[in-house]
Amino acid sequence: MSTNPVQRLRGPLVVLGLIFATWLILPTTFRIFTREAFAEFQAPALGLASRSRELVRYWELNSRDTEELSAAGRDLARAEAGLELRLRELESEASENRRLRSMLAAPTPPEFRTIVARVAVRESSSWWTRMTIRRGRTDGVRPGCPVVFGDCVVGRVAAVHVDTSEVELITSPGFRCSAFIEGDQSNRTVLVTGEPDLPFTAPTARVTFIPYEYTPPAGQVVRVVTTGLGGLYPRGLRLGTLSPELEETPQGAYRNGTLQPGRELLSLREVSVLVPTEPQPYEELR
Amino acid sequence: MIAPEPEPDDSSVTLVPSARSNRSRILKLTLIGVAGLTYLLLGLIYRQLIQGELFTNQHERQIRHAILIPGTRGRIYDRNGYILADNRVRMSVNIDLGKLRGPILREQRRLNLQAKASNPSAKPDLEALLNQARLNIVQGLLDKVNRALSTRQKPINLQVNAKALAVHVRDRRTFPFQVVTDLGAVSKNTDEMFARFVEQMPNDDVLRLDHEIVRYYPEGEMAAHILGYVREHKTVEDTNGASGAAQKEADLRTELGEKYNLGINSFTTDKVLTGERGIELTFEGVLAGTSGYQIWERNIMGYTRKLLGRKDPKQGSHIVLSIDKDIQRAAEQLLNSVKDPHGQPLNGAAAMIDIETGEILAMATAPSFDPNRMVGRISSDYYDDISDRGGWINRATQGLYPPGSTFKLINAIAGLRCGAVRYDSVLDCGPFEMIGNRAYPEHTPEGYGPTDLEKMLIVSCNVWNYQVGLRTGIDRIAAEAKRFGLDEPLLVSPMDGLSEYREIARGMIIPTPAIKQKREGSSWTQGDTANTSIGQGLFRTTPLHMAAFIASFARNETRTNLTLIHDPGRQLSQKGNETTGLTAMQRSTFIEGMTRCVEEGTAKPVQIPGIRIAAKTGTAEYYREGQKAHLAWTLGFAPADHPRVAFVVCIEGEDMTSWGGATAGPVARGMLLSWIKREMPAATPAEEPAEEPAQ
Incomplete structure (x- = not known):
């Protein structure tokens, strides 16, 4: 047997090269099919791993002190009562909004059905760009649908499989969304785009087309929220906070800034997919 | 044991040439080979060492192209800091035709087969088919934009201007083709159009959202005769030297020509704004910015491929008027x-x-x-209306x-x-x-x-x-x-x-x-x-x-x-x-x-x-x-x-x-x-x- 490492590796390298070359010349349809098939094949494993983690968590919680759990239960009941009250208020406001819209013959914003989904996997190599959730086509998830956690935008559905979906996060370079800067009197629309994930840096998104006359109020947190104009995200969802330092552009007509996404994005376990009740153009255009 | 050497047989015919004759032939062949190789070597040396620089220059001049980007104009303020002339962002939708070569050729093949099937005896005009294929592909993409921008209340149906596409392919391949010049003009609600495009369309580099900076007069007709207005020109040459940036740009061309080895035809200028009347004209040299540039490497078809260098343009100086x-x-x-x-x-x-x-x-x-209506193409109706009313005259002066x-x-x-x-x-x-x-x-x-x-x-x-x-x-x-x-x-x-x-x-x-x-x-x-x-x-x-x-x-x-x-x-x-x-x-x-x-x-x-x-x-x-x-x-x-x-x-x-x-x-x-x-x-x-x- 040869002791030369180059000679030993020659065989596997040639095979790998051949496989790679074959992959390159295969028809696109076949490649897409293979990719989809792999995703479907992988999905049960991902689901199983995710459920195992939940089981671990369940037994961890189950081992807690009864008093601690009852205190948490009491707090939860109080929070629920508060939320019930808030829900009534919102329902009343929604009804008033509907009445005003019908009076003004204003277009109705798209209505959404919420699908709660557990995060199946989030790989460290693409932590800030993509994650997989445990809801898919069978649950009614459609491509392009917005994904939120509470009032915070997480991203949008990039690909849908049978039981899982891939979510493109707001810090992914492929993400973009129109937004308002809270407190900006001119109420002009800005653009939020994800930025490439650089090693050893905090994940951020970029805010462009900030009016040059806008100055962030000193010492205050400035929230960037969705406009609701694009037909994708409901109005007023939080995208993150605007860094106080704004960057001048050579054109001088606007400035750019950095968006710090919500802390929730770091450790997501569960998200909500907002599925429009009626199909939207973006579902076909993607 | 060594066998004895056979005796030479004088009676037999010698078919093998003599050693002397062989050597002579080999020598000749060698000489021919050496001469040939020397010729090739000398040719190679001549091409590489003597003409090498010339060829490199020619190659660079053919593939390199500079896009000059005029600087944004300075703002005009009144004495209390209110803005009288500003710059606003105009959103446009552009298609990078260089990235559509494959789909266009496939579409051309499809059209060719279709033509042959309908009339097998006729020889199809491949150039016309290519143009039609390009138009089809671009319209297909624009249809996607139409769907993204349309609402239930207002359907949008933008069509590609075939003539503009043909002119673009002929003259301006370095730039992406603009399918929507101004998103704001598609609908009154510019913000909504912008938001719909951004959120509904996939974020790719074929069909992309770009922006230009255009002059904007927030007060409309107010102080129009003082401020004047600006006109949009496609090149600095079109300005007939009116542009304050013209001289600066001429210097920039010389500088870039030397630095990047660019020929005289290797420059394209993005749209240039020049002051036409009033302060915009009088203070053109102050308000006009300094041009920046992008140096691109182009492919064989003339589409941009790789960015080799860039410098951002600089905004012109602002002016504060005495006007209240x-x-x-x-x-x-x-x-x-x-x-x-x-x-x-x-x-x-x-x-x-x-x-x-x-x-x-x-x-x-x-x-x-209204100077805002002068920025792009002035409609003849509006121009005539102003002329009829005597609106061009500044009666105060x-x-x-x-x-x-x-x-x-x-x-x-x-x-x-x-x-x-x-x-x-x-x-x-x-x-x-x-x-x-x-x-x-x-x-x-x-x-x-x-x-x-x-x-x-x-x-x-x-x-x-x-x-x-x-x-x-x-x-x-x-x-x-x-x-x-x-x-x-x-x-x-x-x-x-x-x-x-x-x-x-x-x-x-x-x-x-x-x-x-x-x-x-x-x-x-x-x-x-x-x-x-x-x-x-x-x-x-x-x-x-x-x-x-x-x-x-x-x-x-x-x-x-x-x-x-x-x-x-x-x-x-x-x-x-x-x-x-x-x-x-x-x-x-x-x-x-x-x-x-x-x-x-x-x-x-x-x-x-x-x-x-x-x-x-x-x-x-x-x-x-x-x-x-x-x-x-x-x-x-x-x-x-x-x-x-x-x-x-x-x-x-x-x-x-x-x-x-x-x-x-x-x-x-x-x-x-x-x-x-x-x-x-x-x-x-x-x-x-x-x-x-x-x-």
Whole structure:
């Protein structure tokens, strides 16, 4: 047997090269099919791993002190009562909004059905760009649908499989969304785009087309929220906070800034997919 | 054991050449081979070492291309920091045709097969099929945009302009093809269109959202004649050297040509904006930015492939005008509200000047135009409409009018200075003055009787001026008018970086016998002097000249060099300036007469409770389309005792129903009120509540 490492590796390298070359010349349809098939094949494993983690968590919680759990239960009941009250208020406001819209013959914003989904996997190599959730086509998830956690935008559905979906996060370079800067009197629309994930840096998104006359109020947190104009995200969802330092552009007509996404994005376990009740153009255009 | 060598057989035929012959052939072949190789080697050396640089240069020149990006224009502010000319982002949707080569070729093949199937004998025109394929693919992408932008209420159906696509492929492959020039023009709600595109369309680099910076005038028509407007040119060459950046760009081309080895045809300029009128034109060199560039490597088809270098453009400098937005707005609104008896708006001009600095606070003219509509392609309907209404003329600086009774101030000064009349002389002023065999009338049938300087100013007595004018003589009257610079081109002072003053008015006439002889071929008469003494006849001056005159008079001087550029520490130029030469009594009589003119005389409509205003009105006769009509004038200054602002209003009446005080007075009053609100809020009359300044 040869002791030369180059000679030993020659065989596997040639095979790998051949496989790679074959992959390159295969028809696109076949490649897409293979990719989809792999995703479907992988999905049960991902689901199983995710459920195992939940089981671990369940037994961890189950081992807690009864008093601690009852205190948490009491707090939860109080929070629920508060939320019930808030829900009534919102329902009343929604009804008033509907009445005003019908009076003004204003277009109705798209209505959404919420699908709660557990995060199946989030790989460290693409932590800030993509994650997989445990809801898919069978649950009614459609491509392009917005994904939120509470009032915070997480991203949008990039690909849908049978039981899982891939979510493109707001810090992914492929993400973009129109937004308002809270407190900006001119109420002009800005653009939020994800930025490439650089090693050893905090994940951020970029805010462009900030009016040059806008100055962030000193010492205050400035929230960037969705406009609701694009037909994708409901109005007023939080995208993150605007860094106080704004960057001048050579054109001088606007400035750019950095968006710090919500802390929730770091450790997501569960998200909500907002599925429009009626199909939207973006579902076909993607 | 070694076998013995066989004996040579002489009888056999030798087929193998002799060793000598072989060597000779091999030598020849070797020589041929060496010569061939040497030739190739020398050729290679020649190509590589001697011609190598030339080929590299040629290759680089063929594949490298520079896109020059003009700098954004500087902003124009009013004296209080409000923006009068700004830049806004115009969103466009572009397609990178270079990335669509594969789909276009596939579509061309499909069309070719289709053509062959329908008519097997015909030879298809491949060029036409390629164009059609390109159009189909681009329209397919645009259809996606249509779907993304459409709402249930408003479906969008944008179509590709086939001709523009063909021109683009021929001439501008370096740039992406613009399928939607302005998202804002697709629907009134620009923000919604932008948001829909961003959120509905996938974020890829084939169909992409780009932006351009375009000029924007947030106040619309306001101060349009001052600001001017800009025009969009496709190249610097199209500007015919008008671009302030043209020279800077020529230098940049030379620099880039040397640095990146670019040929003369390796440059393309993105759209260039140049000032066409007003401040935009006058200060083109200041407002125009400095161009940046992008150096691209192009593929064989001419589409950009790789960015080799770039430099961002620089924005031009900002300009702060002396204009006060609120006063300017008030002046324009009031001018536009002046109507003839039939309800038709009248043309006119109004100006207000800071007496101490010569800064123009407002300079309005009606009718006007919207400079925002000039930025792109001006519609012929709109252009014709402005032309028909006479909207291109800046009446404050280009309108040449007889000054009418406002000139009586200068006639009186001339008379007082030469001793033709005293400030307290009382002249008998009947209903007319006979000069030769012609009666020159007063504007009331009864006449004013005994009249002194003060009364003349209050009632604007003609006969007093005829008498004083005749005593003074045309030479002294004309000299006095010239002393106030009424026939000299007005100059607007430069700002840093400009070497010359800019002329903003010309063509004025102060009547003299020589001028009359030259223009009409007839000699001067006493009647001409009488006419001139009341600002009629051949007299022509501009409203801004009269504003400069009254500002100078308020300071007891003769010249005010005006400026449209704000400079709080500005010192007035003393060039040609001198004191009026009036005694304190003469001057106080003037001010008293003009103040009483506001309180009880012809300038009553200017009156504002709580502030003493000195003013003089004038109703000059002129011919409008062959018909006699009145020009309504009002000029003055305030406060009367410590003058700070001077004003002038001139309105072109359609007929004889317009009058100096009644028609022009309210405009002057409105401007003054606006000035008082800003400068003397405590003196603002109760019935005119102070408004919050617009943000």
